[in-house]
Amino acid sequence: MDHRKILTQVRGELVRKREELQGTLDRTVVRIKDGSDRMADVLDRATVEHDRTVELMIRGRESDQIREIQEAIRRIDEGQFGVCHRCGKAISPRRLRLAPLSRLCTACKEKTELISRGGAHAAHLGVEQHAY
Numbered sequence: 678m679d680h681r682k683i684l685t686q687v688r689g690e691l692v693r694k695r696e697e698l699q700g701t702l703d704r705t706v707v708r709i710k711d712g713s714d715r716m717a718d719v720l721d722r723a724t725v726e727h728d729r730t731v732e733l734m735i736r737g738r739e740s741d742q743i744r745e746i747q748e749a750i751r752r753i754d755e756g757q758f759g760v761c762h763r764c765g766k767a768i769s770p771r772r773l774r775l776a777p778l779s780r781l782c783t784a785c786k787e788k789t790e791l792i793s794r795g796g797a798h799a800a801h802l803g804v805e806q807h808a809y
């Protein structure tokens with residue numbers, strides 16, 4: 678499959694995913710509005726408030742995802758898509774199809790993961806040393 682075809686395919690998937698998320702987001706907003714109209718006594722209000730907090734949290738995550746997708750679509754349109762953020766090399770088409778939102782190539786991604794794993798390991802050792 679050539680690069681342009683992959684881009685078109687990935688872009689289509691991203692647009693669909695964005696619409697899906699936007700739909701969920703709209704429904705959540707409607708639910709929050711409904712909830713505030715139904716508030717009766719204090720207990721109900723507390724429940725509604727709690728639901729709202731959870732809903733808002735989910736909404737925040739969804740908005741973040743939408744922003745990320747939007748960003749990826751923009752990169753496709755500007756011809757920047759598929760270029761590694763760190764080393765500037767092309768990200769493999771296979772990786773792009775599997776994880777279209779990735780900004781790092783496999784090599785850079787592995788390096789980042791290695792560093793974070795190493796960090797966690799060091800922290801673990803630190804705790805053990807402290808215990809003895």
Ligand SMILES: [Zn+2]
Pocket residue numbers: 761762763764765766781782783784785786
């Ligand atoms: Zn890279």
